[in-house]
Amino acid sequence: MAEGQNRRMHVQDVSDDENIYNSSSSDTDNYNDQSENEQESIEDLLHNANLVQELSIEQSGKDVIFDIDSHNGWQREDHEPSVMPFEGRQGLRCDLPDQATPMDFFYLLFDEGMWDILVTETNKYAQRRIENENLKPYSRLNDWRDVTVDEMKVFFALM
Incomplete structure (x- = not known):
């Protein structure tokens, strides 16, 4: 299979147990062919997953260094944010009746x-x-x- 192509996996839909026990030899042959195709598809998926994982590992080792924007206060070091005390009046600032609807x-x-x-x-x-x-x-x-x-x-x- 060419790289980059996707292969679709087919799952046989069985409604009764009788279909399993009463299958003819051609059904068995088709099932075996299907199993081989599914096995190849699973192997292809595992191979592609390993490639993606290898690429992820390679990329994670490469840090991108950006210029520091000191004009706007950006720095490379983390600092605790300063918490300003709230000094305003809490609650609604409007007149409502005591029994507001x-x-x-x-x-x-x-x-x-x-x-x-x-x-x-x-x-x-x-x-x-x-x-x-x-x-x-x-x-x-x-x-x-x-x-x-x-x-x-x-x-x-x-x-």
Whole structure:
């Protein structure tokens, strides 16, 4: 077999024990041929694995030396990182009711400014697509109308 070529191994699928006991001599011959091919394939795989292992060993002995980038603070020696003490206030920095609901937390992320951005950018995107593409006559974009904040909230609620 030429180097670099792959050989596919075939496994005989046996559904009953009867197929093993009632096989004819031609089945046995085919099985022996298959066994020899499988043995050759296994030997080829082992040989290729040994070559890869030898290459790995050769490569591991070759260290690549890079220039030190002292301008950006890179060095060859390892140092313990300096741990800066945290002096800020921990926890949420916002006003929430004492009995906050999941929606209160949701509205911390999706405030009115965020809804405005989502609606504005959605409408800009649709307008750019309408202007820059050759739309087919029955394209939904031909009937586009700007999305409102309430419609965007309904869309998010359905997701």
